[in-house]
Amino acid sequence: AAAQAVATRAVDSVCPYCGVGCQLRYHVADGRIVRVEGRDGPANHGRLCVKGRFGFDYVRHPERLTVPLVRRPGVPKGLDGFDPAAAQRVFREADWDEALALAAGGLAAIRDVHGGRALAGFGSAKGSNEEAYLFQKLVRTGFGSNNVDHCTRLCHASSVAALLEGIGSGAVSNPVADVAETEVIVVIGANPTVNHPVAASFMKQAVRAGKTLILMDPRRTELARHARYVLQFRPDTDVAMLNALLHAIIDEGLVDARFVAERTEDFERLRANVAGCSPEAMAPVCGIPAATLREVARVYAGARAAMIFWGMGVSQHVHGTDNARCLIALALASGQIGRPGTGLHPLRGQNNVQGASDAGLIPMVFPDYQRVDDPAARARFEALWGVPLDPQPGLTVVEIMHAILRGEIRGMYILGENPAMSDPNLHHARAALAALEHLVVQDLFLTETAAFADVVLPASACAEKTGTFTNTDRRVQLGRQAIDPPGQARQDLWIIQQMARRLGLAWDYAGPAAVYAELRRAMPSIAGIAWERLEREHAVTYPCASEADPGRAVLFGERFPTASGRARFVPARLLPAAERPDADYPWVLLTGRQLEHWHTGSMTRRARVLDALEPVPVVTLHPVDLAALGLAAGARVRLTSRRGELVAQARPDPGLRRGEVFMAFCYVEAAVNLLTIDALDPYAKIPEFKYCAVRVDAA
Ligand code: SF4
Numbered sequence: 001a002a003a004q005a006v007a008t009r010a011v012d013s014v015c016p017y018c019g020v021g022c023q024l025r026y027h028v029a030d031g032r033i034v035r036v037e038g039r040d041g042p043a044n045h046g047r048l049c050v051k052g053r054f055g056f057d058y059v060r061h062p063e064r065l066t067v068p069l070v071r072r073p074g075v076p077k078g079l080d081g082f083d084p085a086a087a088q089r090v091f092r093e094a095d096w097d098e099a100l101a102l103a104a105g106g107l108a109a110i111r112d113v114h115g116g117r118a119l120a121g122f123g124s125a126k127g128s129n130e131e132a133y134l135f136q137k138l139v140r141t142g143f144g145s146n147n148v149d150h151c152t153r154l155c156h157a158s159s160v161a162a163l164l165e166g167i168g169s170g171a172v173s174n175p176v177a178d179v180a181e182t183e184v185i186v187v188i189g190a191n192p193t194v195n196h197p198v199a200a201s202f203m204k205q206a207v208r209a210g211k212t213l214i215l216m217d218p219r220r221t222e223l224a225r226h227a228r229y230v231l232q233f234r235p236d237t238d239v240a241m242l243n244a245l246l247h248a249i250i251d252e253g254l255v256d257a258r259f260v261a262e263r264t265e266d267f268e269r270l271r272a273n274v275a276g277c278s279p280e281a282m283a284p285v286c287g288i289p290a291a292t293l294r295e296v297a298r299v300y301a302g303a304r305a306a307m308i309f310w311g312m313g314v315s316q317h318v319h320g321t322d323n324a325r326c327l328i329a330l331a332l333a334s335g336q337i338g339r340p341g342t343g344l345h346p347l348r349g350q351n352n353v354q355g356a357s358d359a360g361l362i363p364m365v366f367p368d369y370q371r372v373d374d375p376a377a378r379a380r381f382e383a384l385w386g387v388p389l390d391p392q393p394g395l396t397v398v399e400i401m402h403a404i405l406r407g408e409i410r411g412m413y414i415l416g417e418n419p420a421m422s423d424p425n426l427h428h429a430r431a432a433l434a435a436l437e438h439l440v441v442q443d444l445f446l447t448e449t450a451a452f453a454d455v456v457l458p459a460s461a462c463a464e465k466t467g468t469f470t471n472t473d474r475r476v477q478l479g480r481q482a483i484d485p486p487g488q489a490r491q492d493l494w495i496i497q498q499m500a501r502r503l504g505l506a507w508d509y510a511g512p513a514a515v516y517a518e519l520r521r522a523m524p525s526i527a528g529i530a531w532e533r534l535e536r537e538h539a540v541t542y543p544c545a546s547e548a549d550p551g552r553a554v555l556f557g558e559r560f561p562t563a564s565g566r567a568r569f570v571p572a573r574l575l576p577a578a579e580r581p582d583a584d585y586p587w588v589l590l591t592g593r594q595l596e597h598w599h600t601g602s603m604t605r606r607a608r609v610l611d612a613l614e615p616v617p618v619v620t621l622h623p624v625d626l627a628a629l630g631l632a633a634g635a636r637v638r639l640t641s642r643r644g645e646l647v648a649q650a651r652p653d654p655g656l657r658r659g660e661v662f663m664a665f666c667y668v669e670a671a672v673n674l675l676t677i678d679a680l681d682p683y684a685k686i687p688e689f690k691y692c693a694v695r696v697d698a699a
Contacts (some may be wrong), residue, residue: 008034012538014469015052016126016549017598018463020044020176020198021347021471022052022190023538026482030061033463033482036540041540043176043471045595049197050596054609056463059483061606062480063445065458066487068099077434077452079668091456096488103413103455104502106438111413111503114391116144120400120409123150123361125353125414128467128479128513128547132520133358133367134496135415139394141387142503145185146372146394150361151417151599152353152595153397158320158684159346160357164568166328168562170369171354173555174307174543175473176365179206181341183298184306186378188216188327188691190236190316193223194310194595196347196472203309210259212303214296214424216241217313218590219662221467221657229296232657235588236577236691239319241293242326243572244282244351247274248297249333250604255301263560264332266569279549285574300335305341312592315346316690321683322572329569337567348472350599351462353391355470358526359519363394367522370380384522398423398678398684401432411438413499415492416459420448421600424687425678426671447602448668465491468534473553475541476526478534490694523665530592540687577691578679585641585693587661591672592690594618594664595692601666619663619671629698636699639663641692644674661696663691 008027015022023041026033032054038048058064063084071077076160081089094102110118121143123135131148139148152160162171167173176566179185185203190201200223207226209215215227218235235639248373249255250271260267279290279297294367300306308331314323324346331337331344342540348354360367371393378389395403401423403409423429433439433452441453450456464485470476485491509515513531520526528544528551541551559565581588596614598604602631605611619637631637637650639661646668648663656662663672 005316011480012039013463013482014351014477014479015048016351018196019350019353019472019476020196021351021469021473022048022198022476023477024048024052028482031483033057034425041477042475043473046686047198047201049500051598051604051610053229055598055604056608058603058606059461059463060486063555063606064486064489065443065456067093067345067457067490068458068488070094070099070102078430079448079451082451084135096490099455099457100498100502103440103457104499106454107411107440108503110438111143112452114410117147118410119143119145119412120395121413122149122397122415122417122419123148123356124357125151125350126416126462127352127356128465128469128512129352129355129359129519130467130512131492131496132352132359132517133519134493136360138496138500138505140389141385142500142505145390146392147288147400147402148361148394149358149363149397151422152357152362152684154422154689155349155353155425156315156346157686158315158681159310159324160184161684162321162324162328162570163344164369165568166325167556167560167567169555171359171474172345172472173337174340174345175553176202176345177552178307178341179203179211180209180341182206182211182305182307183341184214186214186216186300186308187223188308188310190309190311190347191217191219191221191223191592192309192347193221195349195593197595198340207456211407212309214300218657218660224655229292229299231288231292231296233286235290235590236317238314238317238323238574239326239574240277241286242323242330243274243500244279244286244293245297245300246270246326246329246333247277248279248294249301249330250274251278252294252298254298255333259335260333264569265564269571270329270333270569274467282366294325296320300330300336303336305339306334306336306347307341309347311343311347313690316688318578318679318681318688319572319575320681320686322507322575325572332567332569334519343554345472350411352469354472354474354477355652357469358470358523361625363396363504367519368525381522384467390505398680398687399431399685404432404435409437410678413440414449415442418449418600418602420452421671421673422665423670424673424676424689426673427680430635439533442492445602445606447600449650455471457495458487459495459649460485460489460491465493468516475539476529476534477539520538571592578688579677579693581693585695587694587696589639589641589675589692589694590660590662590690591665591676592662594666597664597666599666601668605666610645617667618651619661620651620653620656622656622658623654625658626652626654627648629696631698638697638699640674640697641675641694643677646670646672646674661694
């Protein structure tokens with residue numbers, strides 16, 4: 001007999017994974033999501049990748065937290081023997097009143113004895129703008145310090161630092177969709193096929209329409225098949241290669257002299273800095289022939305319009321800010337910014353890392369990047385929030401871990417982040433988490449970080465709440481609730497408010513729209529984007545000054561938002577990686593992500609289809625290297641660094657350079673961040689995830 005059609009309800013929302021911000025439609029039956037399809041959103045035109053289409057069933061995984069948990073007395077903190085499926089050995093169930101009293105009470109006790117700077121909070125780039133805003137407001141007004149950060153520190157902090165310094169704005173200048181308007185697309189240190197798949201599909205479409213793609217990356221990734229130029233440079237030599245391109249542009253008379261004269265300053269500093277960086281001098285350093293460097297410089301600078309996209313391969317270095325400074329200088333020197341099809345686009349990773357940063361989930365700035373050490377900005381927020389605020393910028397993610405081990409930070413509230421997997425040098429990070437006197441974790445699952453918690457608060461997934469999210473294009477979009485959180489799990493906005501009340505704040509927001517209304521008052525950039533407008537239009541791009549303003553997709557046509565209105569060239573030095581290969585650790589380890597898995601894997605490894613596609617930890621290396629080790633594909637290899645070791649399955653990848661290995665950071669059973677180094681970029685404090693020395697042996 002024919003199966004009976006199941007009646008479904010359709011809910012329009014946005015994808016919970018990457019920063020592309022694909023609009024999607026959930027089909028819901030009996031309180032469960034049964035199917036997801038793409039909508040005709042401005043960022044996806046109906047397309048979805050494998051994560052957006054199939055990665056939704058984690059929300060009903062049997063390990064989902066459905067009740068608050070409190071650590072049993074005497075049970076040591078840590079991952080030794082920790083099993084999310086057997087949580088009752090570590091935690092006991094509690095009702096919300098008890099759990100919230102313990103969670104907030106522990107933090108308040110530390111604050112009252114040791115002061116607000118003894119506390120810190122990590123918010124989430126996966127939550128809504130409203131959640132990010134309320135969380136940073138809670139830390140700043142309830143804890144009384146600026147020790148609030150999130151995973152932007154681990155992803156584009158260096159890009160944002162360089163962009164703010166150079167052009168006065170940390171967001172993208174042009175949307176991904178501008179690949180249709182451009183002539184030349186540069187992708188550097190990014191693997192969009194894997195990490196921004198729908199954006200990659202627009203890039204490939206642009207190539208088919210005749211655009212020139214230039215790929216620059218230590219790995220020859222899938223996008224290379226579509227590129228006219230592939231610059232597979234030595235990892236860690238980005239600045240050498242980019243300074244050589246700048247040298248060639250100056251040397252060959254390709255500078256847009258009028259743009260430089262009218263719109264920029266400090267060009268002579270740049271010229272002096274790259275004087276010794278000719279392509280001929282830098283070719284042996286970066287491994288790219290001088291003739292290729294010169295040709296690429298001509299193609300980029302000579303194009304009618306050219307765009308630069310970059311990712312973590314640029315930003316996650318001790319010279320990440322310097323890398324981004326070079327990219328900014330390339331665009332400025334060539335006049336490739338301020339028009340459609342030009343500009344600078346740091347591809348944002350998480351669905352709301354742009355919005356969470358905009359909303360102030362950063363230790364040195366309030367919402368809209370207003371500095372906490374600027375007395376005028378602080379006065380504005382003191383008036384809006386009605387309390388005195390700490391004038392000292394707070395600590396960043398990795399700095400907080402160090403401060404815990406120095407005894408300076410004693411308590412933390414972590415919402416939706418998993419530093420026990422995502423921080424570099426995990427033994428150090430996990431030791432820090434274990435040393436906390438009081439840790440509150442709010443999440444969907446008993447994550448690796450929850451193994452160190454005193455109180456665990458069961459939170460809501462994206463599909464279980466309504467809120468605004470800002471994609472990589474600066475586009476604010478509305479995500480709508482499709483299903484209810486399971487059991488006693490609660491919406492994050494409710495939990496944050498309950499915590500705030502117990503920390504002495506009289507908050508009473510009626511819902512996400514009420515929080516968003518306050519956010520608009522705090523952020524002039526979104527003043528024209530009313531909640532009702534988002535309900536009607538689904539997506540509006542900021543800056544948007546009034547409700548009649550359509551929003552601006554392309555920025556900097558007339559001036560830059562700097563004090564002088566001009567952009568600034570900032571020279572970049574050749575700074576080596578913190579740890580180079582040597583006789584003991586002769587390989588270079590690069591880390592990143594896989595198409596099917598998302599970040600630390602807490603969601604995608606609990607999504608049936610995605611986990612079936614990539615079920616076990618994999619390390620990739622060049623097939624000749626694999627053969628030289630006497631191993632075949634699928635063999636077990638051991639990776640060892642000065643900080644830790646792991647065993648994973650070997651997979652050949654001819655796209656890697658010899659002597660390099662690559663691994664994703666989503667596998668708890670082989671956590672690659674046990675190996676990575678916690679050296680930081682001095683400007684943006686971003687760790688060097690993209691380079692450290694390891695040894696590779698048969699396991
Ligand atoms: Fe989701 Fe990104 Fe895939 Fe789009 S490209 S469906 S936003 S993960």
